[in-house]
Amino acid sequence: MRLLLDSHVFLWWLRDDRRLSRRARAAIAAPGASVVVSAASIWEIAIKLSLGKLQWRDRPGVTLERSITACGFGELPVTARHAATVRNLPPHHGDPFDRLLVAQALTEDLRIVTADDVFALYGAAVLAAED
Numbered sequence: 001m002r003l004l005l006d007s008h009v010f011l012w013w014l015r016d017d018r019r020l021s022r023r024a025r026a027a028i029a030a031p032g033a034s035v036v037v038s039a040a041s042i043w044e045i046a047i048k049l050s051l052g053k054l055q056w057r058d059r060p061g062v063t064l065e066r067s068i069t070a071c072g073f074g075e076l077p078v079t080a081r082h083a084a085t086v087r088n089l090p091p092h093h094g095d096p097f098d099r100l101l102v103a104q105a106l107t108e109d110l111r112i113v114t115a116d117d118v119f120a121l122y123g124a125a126v127l128a129a130e131d
Helices: 007-015 022-029 039-050 064-070 080-086 096-108 117-122
Strands: 002-005 034-038 074-076 111-114 126-128
Touching: 002 007, 002 022, 002 096, 007 022, 007 039, 007 111, 022 111, 022 126, 034 039, 034 096, 039 064, 039 096, 064 074, 080 096, 096 111, 096 117
Parallel strands: 002 034, 002 111, 034 074, 111 126
Antiparallel strands: none
């Protein structure tokens, strides 16, 4: 299964947060799973950190961006094609980061792991992050 983690799901995974469902954990940890984190998610998290809306302490030698590979995940860069796809999305969401993640998922045929029900309105494949 090819999975794209929503920003909050990536943080939940890193923090071993109980909100992340067993089903989502199993899918992310499955031997054949291909899991990616978007560069847009790191950007979103960085903005929230700089505004004081999130707290995060890098572990020695493992920064937030290095956490992607430390978890065995891949990094999904933002391409011009992803950005252009946002233009054709219906206005279900006002959050530009979420709209970009939807565009990436649709373009790259990825299932989004998220607790946000709005993603499904775009026709994106979704795996619920919470029970």
